[in-house]
Every structure is written in C-alpha cells, then in structure tokens.
Amino acid sequence: MSLSGLFLISFLLVHLGVNITMIWSKDLFNAASHFMETNWIIQSMQWILAIGFIVHIVYGIILTIQNRRARGVQYAVKKGGSAPLSSRTMIHSGILILLFILLHLRDFLVPMKLGLVDDNYELVAAKFSNPVFVIIYIVAFILLGLHLSHGFQSAFQSSGAAHSKYTPIIKGLGKAYFLLMSLGFTAIAVVMYFRSLT
C-alpha cells in the first residue's frame, strides 16, 4: 500500500505541475500537454502508472476485506475519536476517488487518446464552463485531500520511516502536500469556470 501510494503521490505532483500552467497561459499548457503526449519516457510511464493504480486499488480492497473479517462481531457501542476521521475512512474516500477517476478518464483521457481533440486547453475550458461539473470536481479534490492527509504520513510509517527528529517534518510535509493538491486543483477548476463567464 505504502509503495504504490508513494508512487501515486509523486504522480499527482507532476499532474498538478502540468495543469497549473493553464492558469497562466493557454499556449504554455498546450505545449506542456503536447510534451506529455509525445515524450516516450512519459508515455511508457503511463503503463507503470496504470499498474500502480491497479495494485493500490486491488490491495486496498483485499486488506479491507481481511480487516473486516478480523473484527467478526461488531461492537454495539463504539466511541470514535481515538483515531482521526481520515484514517478510519480510507476505503470510503478511496472508492469515491476511484469513481471520480473513471469519470475523469472518460472526460479527458479517452477523447485525447482517441485523437478527438485538437486543442487540449479548449477541451478543459469547455468542460469547466459547467458549474455542476466544477462542483463534482471540487468535491473530489476535497476527498483526495482527506485521503492524502492520512496516506502521506501513513506510507512513511508503514515503510518503517519514523524517528522523533524526522516524523514531525514528514507530518508537516504531509499537511503541506495534501493542502497543495486540494487547493491547487480546486484553484484551476475555479479559475477555468470564471474564465468561461467572461
């Protein structure tokens, strides 16, 4: 879980890096996305990325089933709060994010891969002119933030990286990272929506 998670965490950083360019310039974004579509390293990484997603999802589901079985009879009274909400709801946020990813692939990756799009920027601009679409995306970014807020530091703990000197830094980086992802992607969605109004 932790290795595939860390891999996906690094992917998201690249994804945000490319997308954020559309806030400044249409040409810059189109150039960046053209590079992503034509560079052979990026193109071959796509397959590894797909495997990363599948491993993370399948393994997550298997672990959840094992963990549910380990409890057996449920408690009648359970006082939550001894563990943060994000850590207790990883499977729920994960499944919702998976649904979002399927929607996201249908909206962008499929038309781009089939060569139905001449101008990637115009495709994004058209999609984000719909307020319902923007709201769905923002909800997904909040869920992504929730998932990452536990996932980032948990990945380090699982790989054994815990130390009184470095754990606070890792936790701080985790907070900065999930806020950057949630706010960064949300900012793009909001900017593109308001741009469509003018």
Add this chain to the structure above:
Amino acid sequence: MKLTLKIWRQKDEHSKGKFESYQLDEVSPNSSFLEMLDQLNERLINDKKEPVVFDHDCREGICGTCSLYINGQPHGPDRGVTTCQLHMRRFKDGDTIHIEPWRAKSFPVIKDLMVDRSAFDRIMSAGGFISVNTSGNTQDANNIPINKEDADKAFDAAACIGCGACVAACKNASAMLFVSAKVSQFALLPQGQPESKQRALNMVRQHDKEGFGNCSNTGACEAECPKEISLENIARLNREYIGASLTTDA
C-alpha cells in the same frame, strides 16, 4: 450512585450473546470498576442467578488480565489505565454503562465478558524470547554497556502487559502494537540481536495466522493503550520485518 448496566451475556463461544440490563442502587464513587462488578455478582449469587464472568487478577494495572469494552472504549474512558484502575467517580449518578467483551475473531468469547487471548501466547512462542544459556555461568546483563536512550525505549516497550486493548480499539482488530512492543524490547538491546530477524518474521507470520487484521496506522491503539505504548514501535517492527525479509535465506 445509581447505575444501569447493560452487560453482554453469552453462554459460550458458539452461543448467541445478548445484552442484559441490571440496576445497581448503592455504588460507592470510590469503588473501582471491578469492585462495582463484584457487588453486582454478589447480588446475583444471593439471588441464585449466574454471576457475570469477567477476567481479573492483580487489580493494580500490571498483569494485563482485566479487559472490558466500556461505553465504546477499551478499559473505559480514562487514558493510560486498565479497567481495574478505573474508578466509579469517573461516571455520573444515573448513568447507563454498556459493557462488552473485546471483539475480535482471534479473541473468541469464552463466556460473557471473558475472551480467549491465547493467540497472544502463540505469537510470543513464535519469537518473543531470547535464548540464554542458563548453565550457571550466565553473564550479568549489566556487564554490557547500553546507551540510555535505547535502554529507556526498550523499557517503555517492555511495559506492554499484553491485555489486548490495542486489538479491541483497532478498527481492523490488528495486534501490531502488541507485536511491535514485544519485538522492540529485544530489537533495541544487544541480547536480542542473534534472533532478531527470525523473531520479526515469525511473530508477524503468527500474528497473521491467528487472523488479526492489518495495521493501517490509524493510531487508535496508541490512544487506548493502558501502558501508552508508542506507534514508533510499529515503525521499528516494520523496519525489522522489511530488513529481515530482504536479507534472510529463502
């Protein structure tokens, strides 16, 4: 104090259990939680009814025998104490208190509130020991210099009393905090080194074989542990386990 107790009653492992309600009218706020249950049991015995079965032994927080999931928390609402150290002044007059056994597939109910925790004994047998020659010329442990920080951490890990609150608290019924404490107390000391690789591998293997869940780092175990065993131990166990997996022969 007047209290309403909702206590899980179950005849044996294979019977279906259910909650039964009991009223207690004269509970001293100074009595311990177990003394309050003793009071109930005396009344039940006088009334020729079956007393409530629950685990207890030292009643001073060091043996790890008492358990009980009280109002949704292992060992009740206080932090860093076992059920025997919990006092009735922590509750209010007129309160309803739910009492359940530890719930985990690997801790089957023996009767009422008592569960079978022998899975922990089997995990210990798999590697929670050091082999020492006791022929009469055993070296004094204090002859080996150990840095203070490691000695303190090993001692903190060794404070684990194996009560199973970590399993009870964990949403995955994982016993990783227990295993990590038992691995850490040896991993930090020179005496634990000769068997360190096999220890980590065998104890985790036995943990999984017993049917405990996987650690997802929620931290509920650390929060509910009566001995406040740190999550840092789980990271150490993970390091030991990963290192041992990569370097031992097939």
